[in-house]
Amino acid sequence: MRAGDVLPPLEIEITRTLIVAGAIASRDYQDVHHDAELARAKGSPDIFMNILTTNGLVGRYVTDHFGPFAVLRKVAIRLGAPNHPGDTMVLTGSIEEVDGDTATVRILGANGVGRHVMGTVTVTVPTPTPTSTPIPTTEAAVAPGRALAPVDASAEGGAG
Numbered sequence: 356m357r358a359g360d361v362l363p364p365l366e367i368e369i370t371r372t373l374i375v376a377g378a379i380a381s382r383d384y385q386d387v388h389h390d391a392e393l394a395r396a397k398g399s400p401d402i403f404m405n406i407l408t409t410n411g412l413v414g415r416y417v418t419d420h421f422g423p424f425a426v427l428r429k430v431a432i433r434l435g436a437p438n439h440p441g442d443t444m445v446l447t448g449s450i451e452e453v454d455g456d457t458a459t460v461r462i463l464g465a466n467g468v469g470r471h472v473m474g475t476v477t478v479t480v481p482t483p484t485p486t487s488t489p490i491p492t493t494e495a496a497v498a499p500g501r502a503l504a505p506v507d508a509s510a511e512g513g514a515g
Contacts, residue, residue: 356421356450356453356458356480357450357453358450358451358452358453359449359450360449360450361447361448361449361450362416362417362420362447362448362449362450362460363420364445364446364447365416365419365445365446366443366444366445367412367443367444367445367446368443369404369438369439369440369441369442369443369444369466370440370441371402371440373404373408374388374389374402374403374404374405374408374438374440375388375389375402377404377405377407377408377411378405378408380408381405381407381408381411383405383407385405387399387402387403388402388403388404388405389402390402399437399439400439401439401440402439402440403437403438403439404437404438404471406432406434409432409434409438409464409471409472410430410432412444412446412464413430413432413446413462413464413472413474413476414427414430414476416446416448416462417448417460417462417476417478418478420448421458421478421480422480424480424481425478425479425480426478426479426480426481427476427477427478428457428477428478428479429475429476429477430474430475430476430477431474431475431476432462432472432473432474433472433473433474434471434472435469435470435471435472435473436466436468436469436470436471437468437471438466438471439466439468442466442467442468443466443467444464444465444466444471444472445464445465445466446462446463446464446472447462447463447464447465448460448461448462448463448476449461451475456479456480456481456482457477457478457479457480458477458478458480459475459476459477460475460476460477460478461474461475462474462475462476
């Protein structure tokens, strides 16, 4: 990771489902994010994405590039042109500065109308060390000599 490195672009199809699901997930029940008729009555051509969904997509873009151990330290974004259903947002980024295992990444997300989001993300990418402990992936790795308790799916209401 070096200053000047460019992240590969990420194209995100802006669907009605993505917009509504993002609004629901972030508990943003403003009508302009789920009701096209009310959005039009307020001057918008259709529903549009909320900032929390955009923030999540920016975070995803950065962690997809830097990997599962990347830690977002700061996300500072500003919205511009709205993301409407049927459009595509293309996220691009470049590393502005590196300080040890921490980088500042300049982000731009553009759609058919213009710049939807711009800003910076500060991310820490820990350097693996020879003494690093891997993440457990099997029962034996959870606790040597101990097995995980069986799960009773019927107690959870699931099918057996």
